[in-house]
Amino acid sequence: MASAHPDLEGCTGFLQRLIRTESLPGREGEIAALIRDEMERLGYLDVGCDQVGNVLGRVAGNGEADPLMFNTHLDHVDVGDPAAWPHPPFGAEIHDDRVWGRGAVDIKGPLAAQVYGVARLIGGPAPPGDVWVTAVVQEEVGGVGARHLARNPPARRVVVGEPSRLQVRRGHRGRIAVLLKILGRSVHASVPESGVNPLISLGRFLSRLHEVEHSVADELGPSTVAPTLLETDQTSTNVIPAEIVQILDWRNVPGETDEVVLARLRALMDEVLEDGATAELTNPVHEMVTYTGVVSPIPENNPTYLLAEDHPLIEAARALAEDALGEQQKVDVWQFATDGGHFAAAGMEPVGFGPGDERLAHTRDEHIELAQLAAAMDVNERFARELSSHATTLET
Numbered sequence: 001m002a003s004a005h006p007d008l009e010g011c012t013g014f015l016q017r018l019i020r021t022e023s024l025p026g027r028e029g030e031i032a033a034l035i036r037d038e039m040e041r042l043g044y045l046d047v048g049c050d051q052v053g054n055v056l057g058r059v060a061g062n063g064e065a066d067p068l069m070f071n072t073h074l075d076h077v078d079v080g081d082p083a084a085w086p087h088p089p090f091g092a093e094i095h096d097d098r099v100w101g102r103g104a105v106d107i108k109g110p111l112a113a114q115v116y117g118v119a120r121l122i123g124g125p126a127p128p129g130d131v132w133v134t135a136v137v138q139e140e141v142g143g144v145g146a147r148h149l150a151r152n153p154p155a156r157r158v159v160v161g162e163p164s165r166l167q168v169r170r171g172h173r174g175r176i177a178v179l180l181k182i183l184g185r186s187v188h189a190s191v192p193e194s195g196v197n198p199l200i201s202l203g204r205f206l207s208r209l210h211e212v213e214h215s216v217a218d219e220l221g222p223s224t225v226a227p228t229l230l231e232t233d234q235t236s237t238n239v240i241p242a243e244i245v246q247i248l249d250w251r252n253v254p255g256e257t258d259e260v261v262l263a264r265l266r267a268l269m270d271e272v273l274e275d276g277a278t279a280e281l282t283n284p285v286h287e288m289v290t291y292t293g294v295v296s297p298i299p300e301n302n303p304t305y306l307l308a309e310d311h312p313l314i315e316a317a318r319a320l321a322e323d324a325l326g327e328q329q330k331v332d333v334w335q336f337a338t339d340g341g342h343f344a345a346a347g348m349e350p351v352g353f354g355p356g357d358e359r360l361a362h363t364r365d366e367h368i369e370l371a372q373l374a375a376a377m378d379v380n381e382r383f384a385r386e387l388s389s390h391a392t393t394l395e396t
């Protein structure tokens with residue numbers, strides 16, 4: 001039986017077991033069971049999974065403040081060729097006071113620091129409000145778990161634990177995938193004038209893509225768009241395709257909804273489309289299946305969000321983190337999108353804070369310093385005790 005003492009040693013051992021348990025999106029059942037067991041050993045209440053397989057556990061508050069939720073996710077991205085890693089991706093080896101492996105920073109290190117940091121409250125004086133620790137499924141593939149949890153969240157305020165080098169984060173750009181389908185008329189490539197080649201319209205469209213309007217949010221910068229995947233319906237080199245699909249990756253800022261972005265792109269498409277060709281611009285939707293067997297259509301987008309720097313939750317988090325770490329905070333935004341976008345879109349208030357260097361996420365050098373884990377446990381403990389009531393005091 002593993003140690004379940006909420007100290008750094010226990011947290012590190014837990015993190016190693018998490019890394020050694022592979023948990024690709026849609027295959028998080030084993031790691032969910034591991035986390036539930038650990039929460040039960042630590043004394044969490046109401047430990048369980050919801051319909052889609054998200055893990056939840058609670059520390060009881062005394063009812064004097066609103067509940068607070070901590071959140072990370074269960075899944076990770078693929079490792080590619082394991083032989084190309086400096087240390088085995090599922091080995092969780094410790095070298096130079098760092099734990100190495102897939103998920104060390106995204107997101108098993110932050111997950112362990114939330115579960116163990118909050119567990120320090122168990123058996124002591126009750127916090128003012130209930131504290132929930134949650135870890136959701138399929139964050140890396142569209143936020144299936146977060147979308148589900150956001151429909152009926154146990155708390156409105158949420159600490160999103162994505163790696164932030166122990167700095168408070170208040171938002172990020174979002175992502176909207178756009179599927180551009182252009183239909184022409186397929187003919188033999190030796191008589192191109194008798195057909196309609198959709199690649200010609202695409203070429204015109206891409207050459208003028210920089211003209212499309214982009215919104216700017218000061219703190220997040222301008223939105224951007226990049227063409228990524230391109231497919232045609234042909235495998236022959238001597239046939240003009242009838243249909244092509246181009247995917248565009250739009251990183252949006254607040255105010256740029258799916259509809260706004262699609263309308264801007266459609267306006268350009270209307271100007272460049274060749275006679276005889278037709279075009280459709282849509283936000284693709286994918287059927288996702290959770291490990292519990294729930295099937296749901298998930299649009300390929302991730303909302304943007306931004307809380308003001310003087311938002312009571314951000315100010316409270318900054319003050320508590322500075323106090324716990326004895327260091328000035330640099331409140332900033334993330335470069336990538338998180339499940340915080342789904343929570344914010346549902347009217348919740350996400351504040352970002354996690355251990356580890358986010359620049360190592362999705363790389364073969366993924367590792368986390370034990371010192372970061374220890375510090376994050378301290379801050380999470382402090383947040384669990386005071387964040388909700390502190391933010392409410394600032395609000396009123």
Ligand SMILES: [Zn+2]
Nearest residue numbers: 106107139162
């Ligand atoms: Zn993540």
